[in-house]
Amino acid sequence: MRSFGYTRPDSAQAAVAAFAAAGEGARYIAGGTTLYDLMKLDIERPAHLIDVTAIRGLDAIETGGDRLRFGALAPMSEVATNRTVLRDYPVLAESLAKAASQQLRNMATVGGNLFQRTRCLYFRNGAGGTSAGTTYPCNKREPGSGCAAIGGLDRGQAVLGQSASCTAVSPGDWPIALVALDAYVEILGAAGTRSLPVAELYRLPGNTPHLEFTLAPDEIVTAIVVPKTRAGRRSAYHKIRDRESYAFALASAAVALDMDNDTVRQARIALGGVATRPWRATAAEAALAGQRLTPDTAAAAGRAALTGAVPGRHNGFKIDLAQRTVADALLIAAKRTTA
Numbered sequence: 001m002r003s004f005g006y007t008r009p010d011s012a013q014a015a016v017a018a019f020a021a022a023g024e025g026a027r028y029i030a031g032g033t034t035l036y037d038l039m040k041l042d043i044e045r046p047a048h049l050i051d052v053t054a055i056r057g058l059d060a061i062e063t064g065g066d067r068l069r070f071g072a073l074a075p076m077s078e079v080a081t082n083r084t085v086l087r088d089y090p091v092l093a094e095s096l097a098k099a100a101s102q103q104l105r106n107m108a109t110v111g112g113n114l115f116q117r118t119r120c121l122y123f124r125n126g127a128g129g130t131s132a133g134t135t136y137p138c139n140k141r142e143p144g145s146g147c148a149a150i151g152g153l154d155r156g157q158a159v160l161g162q163s164a165s166c167t168a169v170s171p172g173d174w175p176i177a178l179v180a181l182d183a184y185v186e187i188l189g190a191a192g193t194r195s196l197p198v199a200e201l202y203r204l205p206g207n208t209p210h211l212e213f214t215l216a217p218d219e220i221v222t223a224i225v226v227p228k229t230r231a232g233r234r235s236a237y238h239k240i241r242d243r244e245s246y247a248f249a250l251a252s253a254a255v256a257l258d259m260d261n262d263t264v265r266q267a268r269i270a271l272g273g274v275a276t277r278p279w280r281a282t283a284a285e286a287a288l289a290g291q292r293l294t295p296d297t298a299a300a301a302g303r304a305a306l307t308g309a310v311p312g313r314h315n316g317f318k319i320d321l322a323q324r325t326v327a328d329a330l331l332i333a334a335k336r337t338t339a
């Protein structure tokens, strides 16, 4: 472990000021379930940590009015078990419940979870070298070093949004559900406050895969806001993985349906586990609008959701898997009552 400075401010404004004072190499930390892990692997090397967990009021959960608002420090476990979220937005509750073990959900925050880093095995296993002394090239970890996953073991890699520099999958579950529901984040930085759709937090890798998020370094997410929608009750997060718990998605789908009897007025669909960032499946949504939801139309939407997918050497199965995951998620959501 490398040494680092540490500050624990008691307000969001003080956190931003502390970040500016700490200078280059500062990082915010909340639950720490990703950052400490990567520090131990010597992948993250912050010079100074700004611990935001003492900021009061940043963990509030508000469900009244025309929106849900989750303070960035709200634990994943508390949002996942909130009665309104469970009843009216099962896609949110399920995306959190399936994201991690209970212990991690107690520790991790809904704000920090937006900034998980990839599980690409070459990214995580290369920094300190392997037991055989090999250090894998990884453009995300060391810009310009190359990509060991391309032409390597790519079973878990992306089939959507990848580039010639990086094929790493965006690892989140919660962000997939938020993108499907058009959620946005409230942000504070040295330049003031602003809001941003969750979908716009994430960059495609292009030729700069080390740049993953669109926030300025000093900016901090203070809250996540989900506009209320009548599609919320008929929603689901369906996650397929190698084992049923404590595993990242091979494919996942967040769906929400606004229906008139068995006809879809509007569908919201986003994919996880298969793309380099949370992936809104607009072609699938368009394919379903005005259609009766049947196993056949759900399957057609699944195929539309994977439009443009390009397999690597070992991950072609993900295309078919994700198509079926979307179709199953739609049929699960459609059976949910709105009463």
Ligand code: SF4
Binding pocket: 118, 120, 121, 122, 123, 137, 138, 139, 140, 141, 146, 147, 148, 149, 150, 165, 166, 167, 168, 209
């Ligand atoms: Fe690194 Fe991305 Fe290649 Fe994985 S896919 S080795 S994260 S550059």
